Amino acid sequence: MPDSRVAQEPSLEARSPYELRVDLGKGVPESDVRTALATGDMGFLHSFTTGSAVDGPGVRVVAWTAGCQWRCLYCHNPDTWAMSNGIPVTVARAAEQLGKYRHGLKAMNGGLTISGGEPLMQHRFVVKVLRAAHDMGIHTALDSNGYYGHRLQEEDLDTISLVLLDLKAWDPERHRRLTGMENGPTLEFARRLADRRLPVWVRFVLVPGLTDDEADVGHIARFAAGLGNVERVDVLPFHQMGRYKWERLSQPYALADTQPPTPPAVAAAIDIFRAAGLNTFSS
């Protein structure tokens, strides 16, 4: 007979990151949240998805963390902004979950990607999960906006095989309008990763009228090319798959009427990155 208590537990596995998840950690006392953040023994995950082919090399398990301090106008996962929307998960449970996939991930040249939200909002938890994966011989990728990169110690970086670094805009004012935050710390983190020769894949979201300014894209391209550790750039065309989340969360969505970029616009952005000498793709 099924245990009803188990049946009521939210599943860690989601069919896709576009699954709306709210209030899953709401019952966790504030003091427990503070302890979790301080020790890193527990974190808050939106979900795990398996079989991703777009979040790093090979086939990957992706752990989507809850919590983000940015407010990107084009965010397709606004339900990951609040940590209380995530499922409380111990490091042991996350490692157990990973253990199930370790052999398959290796066979498919894949690994674990930690994305979000912004993973470094819970950097101690994230580092422990990365370390657990690293110790199992699993390739690890961190998908981050880089703002809290300074929270990672040098030995933490040793557990990361690849950083998927989101570069959103070059001009500081444009970046602030787009995300609500400064881009200085992200660029600083990028330089630090370059100093360590830690492989980076740059992710750039192309939004008509917001991030498609040729000169701005050119600055990002030349910066990325100058780092010397950027293995590839992914130009990600803006889409509306997350729009329903903004509506369901009653958040004002400034891009409700924005269309995805046209194929020529995507090709033009790719050309700018390629002209800087970067291996560039688009999904």
Ligand code: SF4
């Ligand atoms: S950094 Fe990522 S999760 Fe945070 S608001 Fe921007 S797109 Fe959304």
